[in-house]
Amino acid sequence: MDGIKIVTIGGGSSYTPELIEGFIKRYNELPVRELWLVDIPEGKEKLEIVGGLARRMVEKAGVPIAIHVSLDRKEALRDADFVTTQIRVGLLNARAKDESIPLKYGVIGQETNGPGGLMKGLRTIPVILEICKDMEELCPDAWLINFSNPAGMVTEAVLRYSNITKTVGLCNVPVGMRMGVAEMLGVAPERVHIDFAGLNHMVFGLAVYLDGKVVTDKVLEMLSSGTSMTMKNIVDLGWETAFIQALGILPCPYHRYYYQTSKMLEEEQQDMHEHGTRAQVVQKLEKELFELYRDPDLAVKPSQLEDRGGAYYSDAACELINSIYNDKRDIQPVNVRNNGAIASIPNDSAVEVNCVITKDGPKPITVGDLPVAVRGLVQQIKSFERVAAEAAVTGNYDKALLAMTINPLVPSDTIAKKILDEMLEAHKGYLPQFFQSVV
Structure with missing residues (x-):
């Protein structure tokens, strides 16, 4: 049949209207025939609301995209060309626990970093791997585009523990960084290019270009002198001028958790007291x-969605799918198997790096070694992701404790054990692999 079939798992997400908007505006290049929005029974009401809005959006736009909503993943997946995953196992209540429990022990509570990131990975990876098994049976040639967090750890697990090789992890952080730099310089984003390399939520801009000319020093000077570049969900504390100048490369907003740990912890504790968790x-x-x-007269993505904190996620997914489908060979930062792109990371591990996007998927652009100042931190986080992915698959408590302890945001094995024990119990319903032997 003409056109392509896309399945979005987690289709009841509040982000989905941005995804619909992205497919609508690219329809002339990317002829989506069917879009299936899939969710779990607990998300049925939201799925139906989003499905209704999606149908109104495509009708208003006058594009022949058939919108289907379903609670049956297998029904939806059959013969799909692309599968996108945007799931949150345990919903926002689980995120609230990920953010609040570590704070009791004086440790950063954040949904993709530190203990919270570990627990989100332990809950998410087994579900993603189940989706991969269904894909192997029902749409073995489809591309899996994952933007469920922690995206780097999930990509690592898919590459190691599934037979789905056509997989890409996606994050909005590099896109947000490029947009932020463009805003700092007062130029259109299309004029800015950044050489990205690192890991998910641990990515650096090795060089920044404006119209092809290197402007890294200028951008770092602006950043260190108080110009803001952050995200909705990460407080902007500024940077020490000497630190940024010595670092010599562009950090991402999430680096504040590692380079400004005590200040970020203080901010989190204060926010928790005044407003509750981010969740x-x-x-x-x-x-x-x-x-x-719900409004039957609404037929466009509302501007209020930008306050949600995940701006550009869905648009980045649409652009990636478009580039693969049309063999565009443009450059996009995505999470893929390293294959030698970053010398100090194992070849078979997932990295976040600029890639040339082809019909055969992303081709990583070789950057060589990371600067020595950041190499060790990136390697430590990669070790954490590797061990965490193994723990998620095996349900091995000792591996989970090891992962928790080697994360740089956790100060000791004793504290790691206390946090892990409380968080495992708190998330028991979503972590059957750790409780199988319990009668």
Whole structure:
């Protein structure tokens, strides 16, 4: 049949209208025939609301995309060309626990970094691997485009523990960084190029270009003198001028958790006291968004979605799918198997790096070794991701404790054990692999 079939698992997400908008504006290049939005029974109401908005959006745009909603993943996956995953196992209540429990022990509580990132990975990886098994049976030639966090750890697990080789992990952080630099320089984003390399939420801009000319020093000077570049969910504390100048490359917003740990912890504890966790803030935002989505007269993505914190995620996914489908050979930063792109990371591990996007998938651009100042931190986080992925698959408590302990945001094995034990119990319903022997 003409056109392509795309399946979005986690289709009831508040981000989905951005995905729909992205497919609509690219329809002349990317002829989506069917878009299946899939969710779990607990998400049925949101799925139906989003599905209704999606149908109104494509009708208003006058494009012949058939929107299907389903709670049956296998029904949806059959003969798909692309599968996107945007799931949150345990929903926002689980995120609230990921953010609040570590704070009790004086440790950063964040959904993709430190203990919270570990627990999100332990919950998410087994579900993603189940999706991979279904894909092997029902759409073995489809591309898996994952933007479920922690995206780097999930990509690592898919590459190691599934037979789905056509997989790409996606994150909005590099896109946000490019947009942020463009705003700093007062230019259109298309004029800015950044050489990205590292890991998911641990990516660096090795060089920044404006119209092909290197402007890294200028951007770092602006950043160190107080110009803001962050995200909705990460407070901007500024940077020490001497530190940024000595670093010599562009950090991502998430690096604040590693380079400004004590200040970020203090901010988190204060926010927790005054406003609750970020998850609780997001729950309020989502409630408002879904009230908007219900409106039968709404037929476009509402501007309020930008307050949700994940801007550019879905648009980046649409652009990636478009580039693969049309063999565009443009450059995009994505999570893929390293294959020698970064010399100090194992070839078979997942990295986040600029790639040439072809019909055969992303081809990583070789950057060589990372600068010595950041190499060790990146390697430590990669070790954490590797061990965490193994723990998620095996349900091995000792491996989970090892992963928790080697994460640089956790100060000791004793504290790691206390946090792990409490968080395993708190998430028990979503971690059957750790409780199989319990009667």
